[in-house]
Amino acid sequence: MRPASLTSSLSTSLLILLAIGCGPGIELPPTLPPEVTTAKAIKREVVEFDEYTGHVEAEQTVDVYAKISGYMDTVEFTDGDLVKAGELLFKIDPSTYQAEYDQAVANTNLYKSKYELAKTTLARNDKLVGSGAISQELYDQSVAAVNEADAAVKAAEADAVAKKVNLDYCTIYAAIDGRIDRTYVTKGNLVHGGAGSPTLLTTIVSVSPTYVYFDVDERALLKFTEERVAKQLSRHVPLRDRKIPVQITLADGTVYPQLGVVDFGSNQLDAGTGTITVRAVVANADEMLAPGMFVRIKVTSNRPKEAILVPESSIGADQSDRYVYVVDEKGDAQRRQVTLGSKQGKDRVILTGLNEGEDVIVNGLLLVRPGKPVNVTDKTTMQDPPPIDERLLPPEMPGDAAADPKAEPAAEPSTEPAAEPMKEEKTDVEPAKS
Template sequence: MHGLLKAVVLDGTSRRRGASLCVIAALVLSTFSLGCNSDTPTTSEQPVPRVTVASVVEQVVTDSDEYTGRTEASAIVEVRARVYGYLKSTEFRDGDYVEEGQTLFTIEPDEYQAIHAQSLSRIALTSANYELAKANLGRSEKLVPSGAISQEEYEESVAAMKSAEATVVAAKADADRTALDLKYTEIKAPISGRIDRALVSDGNLLTGGRTDGTLLTTIVAEAPMYVYFDVDERSLLGYMRRRSGNELEKTPGNLRDQEVPCYVQLADEKDFSHVGKLDFASAEVSTTTGTARLRGVFENEDRGLVSGLFVRIRVPVSKPYQALLIPERALATDQSVRFVYVVTEEQKTERRNVEIGGQRGDWRIVKSGLTAGDRVIVKGLQRVRPGQLVEAETEPAAEMEPAAEAASGTPSDS
């Protein structure tokens, strides 16, 4: 009897456990069924990404070499005092542009005026003595034939006349010297250019002399302006063989005669707007570095170039040719491969591997992989993949123009 009751109890417990497992299984199946019946968007229903495109532009460009150089004034003159004296006045403002012959400083002239006046009076005195000696000689010449005076007296008259004549010449030379000293009390600009600050204030005693005169200021000639830079020997030979029509000659010539153009870009500029010519190459190539120093000369009429600046300089090395350009930001990189996304007429993306050339400001030359008129994606590259449908918006025309340097044929392969 006891064994029967135990079996009944165990059987009830098993039934309750089985019922619980059935309920759990039903819930799981119900959840799975709901998940399978939920609405999932298909690929065709996903939103179409919006991108910005720019057309491939065809322009006339010229390949160029690019170097780093430094500007240097065509002339730098130290203005020094040439006579002793106290500085009376300064006739310019620091940093002014001065013209050749313009008065810069004045040294007190009173003492030099008195000395010069004394020199002039000495000329008058010696001239009078000369006239007297000349008259005495004339009388002696008439008396010698008659024996009224001896030959010795006559020769004394001749010597006296020549001595008086020499003193006149000496007095005139001394007057020229004092006139020069007086002239040097007014210090004028020897060249036209930008003047530095005055190094001596009014009232100070200045030291004169040819070598140790007091330094008063410095003038820098800004027009023309030179740019010096170093090139390798192969480039040097190429420049020296060129002619004004970009023709090559067998024998190197004078660099100045080649009229090779060059262009300069300042640190805060985006283009090479300063135009000049190469006019000098060092007489020999350095055996240590294998380079030679070249100089470009720039008219610098607007005085936009200042001496001592670091600049980028470009020298064209090819004839102008038609090239395709795209914005630099359209390029993407897959390891060592450069590529772009092109939007086709069907508004689908297509990956194109490209071979690139030199940079033109924010634009890049494309040597192969694209044709004129192709539309490349410049914004939204991260949102697209090959063959994807996109909504393309054309970039405004103002942003699509390549840099002016590309059109003018002055840029380089950088």
């Protein structure tokens, strides 16, 4: 049973609650419209870009292996050096192979002597066989002896050549110009050559030019094809002939000062990812691009055109939808679903859903609700997008000249350093997706 004091306390609390509930309602203070900042959407001439994640690979990579077995005698380079093709890298102890070669040369001289003796004997027997001084059988044997000695000389000479090749393999030279890795085998260690599991001694990668590989999605490829068909131009134009310039951004957001040029595209799409592998070649004399680096690739997708621009901060996201808030004549916020284009500095291209001159909310979005009034406390002006880099404009492609016979062929983008390297706002490089 409950104590009498506890029962009395519960009864008192219940009566207080009933008295409060039966009293007059409590009025909440009116909700004020959220304070926002607006700016008018602008229309400017821009060039749209497609951006991809790429990785750097050397144009040439050589793994240096030992072709014969033996003990490492000397290492003739310093780890990490720039080497030239034909430069001496390693020496393997040649003593065994030198002895084998000397023996092969001696055998060659021996068989040459036997060959000369056999020829002399044949010449003498050739005079005697006519007079009947020797039998025909003995003469035939002397002919066979000459042929046998000749074959022995050729075999000995071939063996000497083989032994000389093995002796030459004791000295290992660089196959290409490039940056050499550290040595994997030091002096005095045994290396294995030939078939099976030869010993890897080091690697060399070329420096300049270098390759950048990236994957282009199927939609971008179809867009290009549809544009070509709409212009009644050939859709089958090798990427190498299009001379498409690309801009490279490093992982820290630095824009690489030289442009690359697309020179290769795979002949089929990857059915698993719906992408095609594309390669760009770029000069790399200063070695800023190292094999294995991940970079961002920017490729122009069209010629300059006018487009609506809004600040990136004014764009909201709702799952897969993108939207902006526009303030109408009544001062209410109206939600507009938009289709986004490329990023232009701090601005974003709006393809559909917005008109030039409309008041777009650029600050204070969190408290804004569709159809509800807002308090515009400040109006700002949108910044103009970065100027168009003429170097990145796509050239007139093969087939365009057929449509316009007077059109001059487009100049190939220069890979020489620009007078003033173009800078861009730093952006993080996305990691590659496996």
